[in-house]
Amino acid sequence: MTIYDISRLSGVSVTTVSRVINGSEKVSEKTRKKVLKIIKESGYTPNAFARGLGLNTMRTIGILCVDPADTNSCINLTPAIGYLERELRRNNYDSILYCLEYNMQGKEDYLKMMLERRVDAIIIVGSFFIESNPKNNQCILDAAGSVPVFLINGNLEGENIYCMLCDDFNSSYMATSELISTNVRDILFLYTTLSESEKRKMDGYIAAMKDHDLAVSQDYIRHCPQDVRESYRFFESLAEEGLKYDGIVTCEDTTAVSALKYALSKGIAIPEQLSVVGCGNTILSQYCYPELTTIDGNYESLCVSAVNMLVRHLEGTPAPSRAVISSRLIRRNTTKFYGME
């Protein structure tokens, strides 16, 4: 069933049928009714490929993200896929997923595949896609030569590249300040990947310590493994080492929850003896015990803004190339209240 069949069946030209399908004004009500009736009866749907060929778009967006099944990946970002899909669909775009393992193998190939697929734009989810070695970001700049590229919590300067940034610096700054305000002093900062995002968080921690006249010691800035078991051992080794701490600020909820598990198994009182702030406001932060005080990076807003910018850009409206979304502290039960001893 093609537009020609509909044309023949309803006794009008294909042009008119096309007009009806696309809701053009310039069709008499009578003709429109007639054509619509035939279309309905015959169950005809326009061929999307032919439309795509003519219009040179099928309204699809390529989403580059980490594999939601990869247990080593940062779980903060999985919901972003959902937010993006929802917002894009609201604007009549389809989302094609390109999932990468956490090692980022094949980033360049995937970008190429998107362009071959002729996506209208590319969204890259996560700061780890932006590497410190500029050479490894060249493929992104190249892709931006063909279609606009939108980065969710990624920072990269370039023509046709739009950055939606999470205020990572302030996240850790808030978390650290919160602990300090409840008289916690020996605060551990735990990172896992040292991605660009985590580097900014580290800076926030350092700034908060300094602003409160507390010494910043490299002993208190540590790498914690991602794996649950390994991170347990990490906390054991910290104890063996004799490091004293009464507060922890992490880059991910997973790390914070691991700390909680260790504390629980050792009978360390939370938050009285040890206060913990996570990051992500992930499902883990609600299901752990005690419930975790954490930073909500507001990924939903990040995604909504990204799609807004994308739509505006594709419609030809100029859009700002950069937006920073503020994060907020979610106070739960792993930190003391102000004034609590």
Next chain:
Amino acid sequence: MTIYDISRLSGVSVTTVSRVINGSEKVSEKTRKKVLKIIKESGYTPNAFARGLGLNTMRTIGILCVDPADTNSCINLTPAIGYLERELRRNNYDSILYCLEYNMQGKEDYLKMMLERRVDAIIIVGSFFIESNPKNNQCILDAAGSVPVFLINGNLEGENIYCMLCDDFNSSYMATSELISTNVRDILFLYTTLSESEKRKMDGYIAAMKDHDLAVSQDYIRHCPQDVRESYRFFESLAEEGLKYDGIVTCEDTTAVSALKYALSKGIAIPEQLSVVGCGNTILSQYCYPELTTIDGNYESLCVSAVNMLVRHLEGTPAPSRAVISSRLIRRNTTKFYGME
């Protein structure tokens, strides 16, 4: 830059260029080299829309799933998106996501959109997409009239419909039997949505109880809310009611972990006073304390099988229309060991 440009630039016909692009044998090595060189130099990539129009496929699969950002949804299924995307890509298919809120609003529309998009097949992830009222499944049967439909843990008879089933019955049967074997007797069965999948789990629980000559009481088969807070209150109300239980079998890890949190806050010893088995082997089961004994539904195998069948079907090879994947018990720290008192 089109195939005609390449044709002109390399002095051969478009057919030959097309042959080179598609790796046909019937091209002399010399010609192939020449054309490839021109293609490379010009940075030409074939127009996917034109190909799609000619071949009537763009090798895309529509995936209907619950929104990964929906906190009310079953988190067991989020990794499935990743598994499917990975397997499909290995077979050169792109995945288009169609995410639904947990209320399933718009299922029918989404299926229609997929067909309009001319996907090559549809994969539906989750048993809740199959409803008990056959009228609500008609849209799936209709869709199967156009393209093959693959259900991940969904059971629906129909032409061109393929079912990959998780052995839900046996999951709960195993979980319940495990508890009984460690002398746990008063076992609570907790469901949340009573989807088809959960109904089968309930049957498994009942069968295990009966097979071990234990009475099955409706008092011990309960609905537990999904929300963390509400489920905490649910356990409180159970205590007020005076219901005695020393074991819990759940349909989801979330429910099990909520039970753990309640027990922890009330000083109930796990597993000595209360044994718990979850379902899903989700990230929660590893990050909770104590680590949760749970059922791994083997969703990865489910997804791999689904894509295998899909590929075989689309290649014209006959494929079985149904596969049941066995689940397995992951023993961790919320259940006693056999012989432990």
Next chain:
DNA sequence: ATGAAAGCGCTAACAT
């Protein structure tokens, strides 16, 4: 308001 016809860029049947 309606229609004829020229693209869009590829693949494949057929011819050489």
Next chain:
DNA sequence: ATGTTAGCGCTTTCAT
């Protein structure tokens, strides 16, 4: 081994 040409099913320009 290579080329000619007719589709694939739409949109759009230009007439009328």
